Amino acid sequence: MSEQIRQIAARIKELREISGISAEELAREFNIPVEVYKEYESGNADIPVSFLYAIANKFKVTLTAILTGEEPKLRTYALVRKGKGVSVERRKEYKYQSLAYNFINKKAEPFLVVVDPDPEDSPVSFNFHPGQEFNYVLEGTLKIIIDGHELILNEGDSIYFDSGYKHGMKAMNGKQAKFLAVIF
Numbered sequence: 001m002s003e004q005i006r007q008i009a010a011r012i013k014e015l016r017e018i019s020g021i022s023a024e025e026l027a028r029e030f031n032i033p034v035e036v037y038k039e040y041e042s043g044n045a046d047i048p049v050s051f052l053y054a055i056a057n058k059f060k061v062t063l064t065a066i067l068t069g070e071e072p073k074l075r076t077y078a079l080v081r082k083g084k085g086v087s088v089e090r091r092k093e094y095k096y097q098s099l100a101y102n103f104i105n106k107k108a109e110p111f112l113v114v115v116d117p118d119p120e121d122s123p124v125s126f127n128f129h130p131g132q133e134f135n136y137v138l139e140g141t142l143k144i145i146i147d148g149h150e151l152i153l154n155e156g157d158s159i160y161f162d163s164g165y166k167h168g169m170k171a172m173n174g175k176q177a178k179f180l181a182v183i184f
Contacts, residue, residue, distance in 0.1 A: 004087075008052070009043035011066050015059045016041070030054060049096055050129035050163075053109065053183060057130065063109055064101045071104070078103035085112060094125075094169075096181075109183040115142065115171040124168035132184045133163040140177030143170045153179075 016026055027037035030051070039045035056063045064072045067086055072078075078100050085097035099110040113135075124145055135144070136158040144151050147165035152172065161167065163183065171177040 005047060006043035007069065008047060008066060009041050011069060012047075012052075012055055013041045015055065015061065015066075019059060026058075029058070048127050049094075049111075050127040053129050062104075062106070064098065067098060068101065072102045072106075073104060074102045075104055099180075107184070111181045111183070112138075113169075113179050113181050115140075115169055115177045115179075117171040117174050117176060120172075122170075124170045126166045126168040128166045129163050129183070131163050132160065133167075134158065134160045134180075134182040134184070135169075136180045138178045138180060140175050141172040142177040142179060143172050144168070 016023065023038055023041060024034050027034040030037070032051075036045070040047045040051065052066055053063055056066055062072055064070065064086070080099050080101070083097075085099045086101040087095070087097050095114040095116075097112040097114075099112055100106055100108075124143070126145070135142075135153070137153045137155050139155055141155075142153045144153060144159060144167065146159075146161050146167045151159065153159060169177075169179075
């Protein structure tokens with residue numbers, strides 16, 4: 001795994017240890033196998049953004065603090081130039097870029113998400129997290145499955161949904177899809 005993922009994993013472990021919670025307790029709370037949790041914390045496995053968001057909420061820290069090791073400082077506005085958001089390296093099919101990483105007390109987390117194409121018959125990766133989510137397709141075609149409902153979104157289409165339901169996305173037509181995701 002990348003050095004960035006190892007650093008994020010170390011921050012998660014430190015938050016858990018400072019709080020006096022065992023890995024087993026936290027795995028139970030997040031309803032994931034303890035082996036999966038320990039892989040996240042070791043930095044040897046991809047860490048879903050939904051999990052990072054849940055950890056941030058659990059320990060009452062910002063997602064930025066988990067991603068970068070620094071607390072956001074800006075209060076009036078936060079400008080992020082094209083391609084300069086904080087990248088969240090994850091698995092091959094999703095690339096996240098935080099677009100408001102340095103703004104303090106955010107009410108939402110905006111991301112630019114790029115989904116690389118996979119073979120049409122490959123499975124969709126699912127996740128869920130507390131809150132709501134808004135997605136706006138900027139480029140390409142995106143298949144989104146929410147709680148078993150399959151939808152196709154094209155450039156300019158948007159969707160708002162309860163992100164507590166299992167959901168996943170997949171780029172279609174053998175081309176990359178790019179969308180704005182805002183998590184509330």
